[in-house]
Amino acid sequence: MELLLVFRLSDEWFGLEVDDLQEIVESPELNFVPRAPDWILGAINFHGNIVPVLDLSSFMELGDNAYGERAVVLPVGQKALALGVTAIHRIVPLDPDLMLPCQREEQKGLHIRMLYNYDGKMINMLDLPSLLSSLETL
Amino acid sequence: MRVEITYKFIMGFIFVVASIVILNLVVPMLGIAEVWQQLVSTGGAILVGLVLGSLFSKAFTGNIKILNAAAERISQGDLSQTIELKESTFPDETADLADSLNLVNENLKELVGRVRDASVKVSDSAQGLSATSQEMTASSHELSNTVEQISRGAEVQAETVEKSSRLIKEMAINTELVASSSKKVADAVDITAQTAQGGGEKSQQTMQRMMQILQDVERSGEQVVNFGSQLGKIGKIVEVINGIAQKTNLLALNATIEAARAGEYGRGFAVVAEEIRKLADSTTDSAEEITGLISQVQDEGQNVEVSLRNNIQEMDEGRKAINETNKAFEEIIETAVNTQTKAKSIAELSQKQIEGANKMVDAIEEISQVVSDNAAATEEGSAATEEQSAAMSEMAQSAQELATYAETLAENVKRFHLGNDFPVV
Numbered sequence A: 001m002e003l004l005l006v007f008r009l010s011d012e013w014f015g016l017e018v019d020d021l022q023e024i025v026e027s028p029e030l031n032f033v034p035r036a037p038d039w040i041l042g043a044i045n046f047h048g049n050i051v052p053v054l055d056l057s058s059f060m061e062l063g064d065n066a067y068g069e070r071a072v073v074l075p076v077g078q079k080a081l082a083l084g085v086t087a088i089h090r091i092v093p094l095d096p097d098l099m100l101p102c103q104r105e106e107q108k109g110l111h112i113r114m115l116y117n118y119d120g121k122m123i124n125m126l127d128l129p130s131l132l133s134s135l136e137t138l
Numbered sequence B: 001m002r003v004e005i006t007y008k009f010i011m012g013f014i015f016v017v018a019s020i021v022i023l024n025l026v027v028p029m030l031g032i033a034e035v036w037q038q039l040v041s042t043g044g045a046i047l048v049g050l051v052l053g054s055l056f057s058k059a060f061t062g063n064i065k066i067l068n069a070a071a072e073r074i075s076q077g078d079l080s081q082t083i084e085l086k087e088s089t090f091p092d093e094t095a096d097l098a099d100s101l102n103l104v105n106e107n108l109k110e111l112v113g114r115v116r117d118a119s120v121k122v123s124d125s126a127q128g129l130s131a132t133s134q135e136m137t138a139s140s141h142e143l144s145n146t147v148e149q150i151s152r153g154a155e156v157q158a159e160t161v162e163k164s165s166r167l168i169k170e171m172a173i174n175t176e177l178v179a180s181s182s183k184k185v186a187d188a189v190d191i192t193a194q195t196a197q198g199g200g201e202k203s204q205q206t207m208q209r210m211m212q213i214l215q216d217v218e219r220s221g222e223q224v225v226n227f228g229s230q231l232g233k234i235g236k237i238v239e240v241i242n243g244i245a246q247k248t249n250l251l252a253l254n255a256t257i258e259a260a261r262a263g264e265y266g267r268g269f270a271v272v273a274e275e276i277r278k279l280a281d282s283t284t285d286s287a288e289e290i291t292g293l294i295s296q297v298q299d300e301g302q303n304v305e306v307s308l309r310n311n312i313q314e315m316d317e318g319r320k321a322i323n324e325t326n327k328a329f330e331e332i333i334e335t336a337v338n339t340q341t342k343a344k345s346i347a348e349l350s351q352k353q354i355e356g357a358n359k360m361v362d363a364i365e366e367i368s369q370v371v372s373d374n375a376a377a378t379e380e381g382s383a384a385t386e387e388q389s390a391a392m393s394e395m396a397q398s399a400q401e402l403a404t405y406a407e408t409l410a411e412n413v414k415r416f417h418l419g420n421d422f423p424v425v
Helices: A128-137 B005-029 B034-076 B093-414
Strands: A003-009 A012-017 A023-026 A040-046 A049-055 A070-073 A082-085 A087-093 A099-101 A112-118 A121-126
Touching: A003 A070, A003 A082, A003 A112, A003 B093, A023 A040, A023 B093, A040 A070, A040 A082, A070 A087, A087 B093, B005 B034, B034 B093
Parallel strands: A012 A121, A049 A082
Antiparallel strands: A003 A012, A003 A087, A023 A070, A040 A049, A070 A082, A099 A112, A112 A121
């Protein structure tokens, strides 16, 4: 059974499959990254690796200064990146039947794949490949 | 040459006898018949006797008549003339009698003149006396009136003195009242001073208690602050617990992730991780509850602190008020002491006044005595002046009577004619 990490960006609920992430860290202090773009908050030392932290709320234009000292580190195999979020909610089981499609065109720039109806709460499923590719293009 | 009547008679007899003898001798010589001779001699003797007798008796009775007339005149009261007898070669006892009568006349004249003068003078004097006594009566009447006025005045004076005495006695009584009142005031002030002293002590005790309470309140404040800081410590601990819970939560999440990655093998671990997460959640909830409670308690503690601060402020004000009360009590005590001194001096002064008033009463009683003596004396004087007045009246009457007598006397004396030497007044 798939598990889903539910987190918050500003006031919006987002979800990310547990398989797509390495670890959740608490990082109140971030290391300064020189010449980094505005949406890079800084970097953390993740088990000896320097991992930049993306201000996801700001990047997705949901609200500035919404970093809640929690970062979701992506798997080591991929590009070294941590997503700074406002708050981590919990890990919930994912029922594919409760997935709802969403209008991709309307969600452009938001990197939302689908919507997941969890306990009456609509959770935006983060489109990680879209996000990463949009990061690549910048 | 004085010849007594006896000798004159003798001489007359001698002449008659001699003439008869001579005739007897002469006649025979004349040549007359003898028959006639006896007759002629007898006739001649009778003639000679008649002539001589008539001469003698005329000379004799003339003087007697004059004397008789003079005596008659004197007895009639006419003293104006002196007795003058006919010039005689041989004055006799009638001349003596005339001299005596003249002397009597003279003396009587002088006496009557004197009596008349005296009676006039007495009359004058009596009239003067009468006038004087009338004046004196009038004067004594005036005196009597004056004395009566004095008596009335003395009565008024006596009344006034009595009134004064009464007033002074009343004043003395009032002064005694003042003295007793001022004594009462002094006593009351004493009580006031004592009460104020007690009040001052009590306010000082209250002050001390207030200070104690203030210290207690300050201590309570400190305790509240301590409590607050300890709550803060608890809060920090709770924060730490919260942090631990969150970290545990994170760890549980990561454990879940790891367990998911481990697949079937990690299923049990995932359950444990879930349990841990739940524990961490409930820990977080409890910690939040504790934090809420702490903040509530802290809020209340702050309220307590504020109210304590208010209390302290109020107590400060209370302390000020008590200080002022204390000061007021001190002022009251001071005032009371002053008042006491003044009341005592008033009491002393009024005591002196009472003594003075008593002396005044004594003096006034003496005055009253003197005044009543005066009144009695004036009454006596009045009686005396009345008696005097009566006596004066009597005297005036007597003087009148005396004047009447003098007039009567003068009237009686008037019938004596004294001649031009003593003009009738």
